[in-house]
Amino acid sequence: MTEKTLAELNACGKEDFVAALGNIFEYSPWIAEEAAASRPFSGIRQLFAAMCKVVEDAAPGRRLALIKVHPDLADKTKRGDLLTAESNAEQNSVGLDRLSEAEYAAFDRVNTAYKEKFGFPYIVCARRQTRDSILRDFERRLPSDPTTEVANSIAEILRIAALRVDLLVDGDDRLRVHGRLSTHVLDTHSGRPAAGIAVELTELSDLGASRVIARAITNQDGRTDVPLIGGRPVPIGRYELTFSTASYFAAKSVPLSDPPFLDVIPLRFSVSDPEGHLHVPLLVTPWSYATYRGS
Template identity: 55%
Template sequence: MSITLADLNAMPESDFVAALGAVFEHAPWVAAGAAALRPFTTVADLYAAMRRTVEAAPDEGRLALLAGHPELAGRAARDGAIAPDSIAEQTAAGLDRLSEAEFARFAALNAGYREKFGLPFILCVRRHGRASLLSAFAARLASDPATERRVAEAEMFRIAAIRLNALVAGDGPLRTTGRISTHVLDTMRGAPAAGVGLALYEVVPDGGLALVARAETNADGRTDAALIGGRPVPIAAYELHFALGDYHRRLGLDLPEPPFLDVVPLRFGVSDPEGHYHVPLVATPWSFQTYRGS
C-alpha cells in the first residue's frame, strides 16, 4: 500500500520514521534525518533528503549501512531471515530458485568478496537478470577497495530509490521503471493481428530459457499490459516468441502443415533497465521483420 507525500509531510516524526525506516536496510536513522527537512514537494525531493542524510553521516555509519545488507542467495536469504523488502527483491530475481550448484557458486562468490572487501556484495538485483548478476559479481571481485566502496554505495542508493518510489505516491516520482512491449501487424491483411499468443523468456546462464510472461495480442495487435512494466527491466538477453502458426490457422488460410512460420522467436538485449523496449513484429505467413520501436 502506498503512502501519499502529503500524509508523510503531516505525520509525527515517529510515524514518518516507521513508514520509511526500511527504505535503507536496517537504518531508520536515515528516515529520521529526512524527517527534520520536511515538507517535501516531490518524491524526488524526499529521496534527495534521505540521500543527503546518508552522505553527511560519519564514515562508520555509512560502513554499517553497507554491512547491514544481506548476501545474495546466502544462507540467511534461503532461510527467510532477512528484511521483507530484501526477500521480495531476491525472489523477483529468481535467487530463491537456484540449483544446488548455483547456490554453491554464489556461496563461493560471497565468501571471496567478503574476504577481500570486508562487506557483503551489494547489487540492485531488480535491475539484473541472472547472467548479468553473475557477470557483475565476477567483475567487481577484481576491483580495488576504494572503487568498490563507491560502487556499493551507488547500488545501495539504487535499491533505496526503487523502494521509495514504490512506497510513496506524489508529484515528481523517481525514474525507476522500464517496459517491454510489442505489437503485431499482419501485412497480408493490412491490419493488426489479434489473438497472437506471446511468450517472453529470459536467456539464463546455461543458455536455457526462463519464462517471464505470457500474453495474447488484442484487437489493436498489442497486449493489454506491458510484458514487463512498473519495475526495472532486468539487464539480460530475452526471447519473445510469437505463435504465428496458430494465428494463421484460426484465420482458415490454406497453408501447408507444418507451416513455413510457426513460432517466430526474436532474441534481443536489454542494457537500460529504465528504458522502453518496444519489440514489434511485421509478418505474413512467409516473412517477418522487426525493429526497435517506441
Template identity: 55%
Template sequence: MTLTLSALNAASLPDFVAALGAVFEHAPWVAEGAAGARPFATVEALFCAMRATVETADDARRLALLTGHPELAGRAARAGTIAPDSIAEQAAAGLDRLSENEVARFEALNAAYREKFGIPFIACVKRHGRAALLATFEARLASSPEIERQTAETEVMRIAAIRLNALVSGEGPLRTTGRISTHVLDTVRGRPAAGVALELFEIVSPTEAALVARAVTNADGRTDAPLIGGRPVPIAAYELRFGLGDHFRRLGLDLPEPPFLDIVPIRFGVADPEGHYHVPLVATPWSYQTYRGS
C-alpha cells in the same frame, strides 16, 4: 499499502521514521536526517534529501550502511533472518530457489568478495536476471576497493529508490520502472494482427528458458498490458515467441505444411532496466522484421 506524500509531510518525527526507516537497510537514521527538510513537493525531492543525508554522514556510518546489507543468497537469507524487504527482493529474483551448485557458487563469490573488499556484495537484485547477477558479481570481484565502495553505494540507492516508490504515492515518483511491450502487424492485410498468442521467456542459461509472461494480442495487435511493466526489467536475454503460423491459418491463407513461419522467436537483450523495450513484429507468412521501437 502506500502512504501519501502529504501525510508524510504532516507526520510526527517518530511516525515519519517508522514509515520510512526501512528504506535504507538497518539505517533509520537516514529517514530521521531527511525529516527536517520537510515539506517535500515530490517523491523525488524526498529521495534527494535521504541521499543527501547519506552523503553527508561520516565515513563510519556510510560504511555501516554497506556492511548492514545481507549477502545475496547467503546463509542468513536462506535462514530467513534478514530484513523482510530483502527476503522479498531476493525471492523475486529467484535466489531462494537456487540449485545446490548455484548456492555453492554464490557462497564462494560472497566469501571472496567480503575477503577482498571488507563489505558484502550489494546489488539491486530486481534489476538483474539470474545470469546477469552472476556475471556482474564476477566482474565486480575483479574491481578495485575505491570503485566497489562507490558501486555498492549506487546499488544501495537503487534499492532504496524502489522501496521508497513502493511506499509513497505522490507527484514526481522516481523513475524505477521499465517496460517490455510488443505489437504485431500483418502486412498481408495491412492491419494489426489480433488474436496472436505469444510468450516471453527469460533466457537463464544456454539450455534453460523461464516463462515470464503469456498474452494474446488485442484488436490493435498489442497486449492489454506490457509484458513486463511497473518494475525494473531485469538485465537479461529474453525471447519472445509468437504463434504467427496459427494467425495466418485462421485467416484461411493457403500455407504449406509445415509453414515457412510457424512459431517466430525473437531474442533480445535488456541492458537498461528502466528503459522501454518495444519489440514489434511486422510479418507475412514468408517474412518478418523486428526492431527496437518506441
C-alpha cells in the same frame, strides 16, 4: 510496507515518520531520522534527495556500516529472521530463492571471493537484474579497488531505496524507477495488425532454468493489452519472445504448407536499460518475418 501520502509524512511526528520510512535503507532508521529535519517536502523527489544527502554526508565509517548490514545474495542460511521483508521480496523477485545447483555454486564462489577481498557483502539492486546479469556484475566488480567498490555499493543501495520509496510513498512526482517492455505484431501479408496471436516472454539463463515471465494474446491493434513488463524495472538480461503465427494464419484461411514453414517464431534479444522503454515488434507473413529495436 503501508503506502503513505506525502502530506501524511510531512504532517506526522518524527517517530511516525521514522516508523514509516525506517526500512527504506536496510536496518538503518538513522537515515529517516536525519531526513525528517528537512520537512516539509514539496514532492517525492525532494524527499528522496534529502535521504540520499544524509547517506552522502555520513562519515565513512557509518557508510561502511550501512553496507555491512545488507544480506549476502543467495545465502540460503539468511532467510527468515535475518532478512527484512523488503530484502526477502527483492531477492525472490529475481529468483534467488530458486537457484539451480550450478547457479548456487557460482553465486557461492563469487560471494566468497568478494567478501574475502572487500570485507563486506556484495550489494546490487536485484529488481534491476536477472540471475545471469548479477553473476556478470560480480565478475566485473571483483577487480575493483575498495574505494571504488564502496562507491558502487552505495550507488546500488540508493537504487534499492528509490524503488522502496516508490512503493511506499504516494505522490505526483514519481521517481524514474520503472521501465517498459512491449511488442506488437503486423501482418504484412494482409497489411493490418495481427489480432489473436499468442505471445510468450521468457527470461533466458546460462546455468539455470529459463523462466516464463509473461503470456498474452494480441488485441485488435496487434498489441498486448498491457506491456509484457511494466510498472517496474525491466531486468538486465537475455530474453526470448515467441509468437504463434501458423495458427493465426490458418485461422485466416491463408494457404500454408504442411507442416507450416513458420510455426512459432522466436526472437532473442537483450535488455541493458532497466528504466528504459524497449519495443520489440514482429512483421510477419506465412513465409517471412522481420523485427527491429523500437522505443
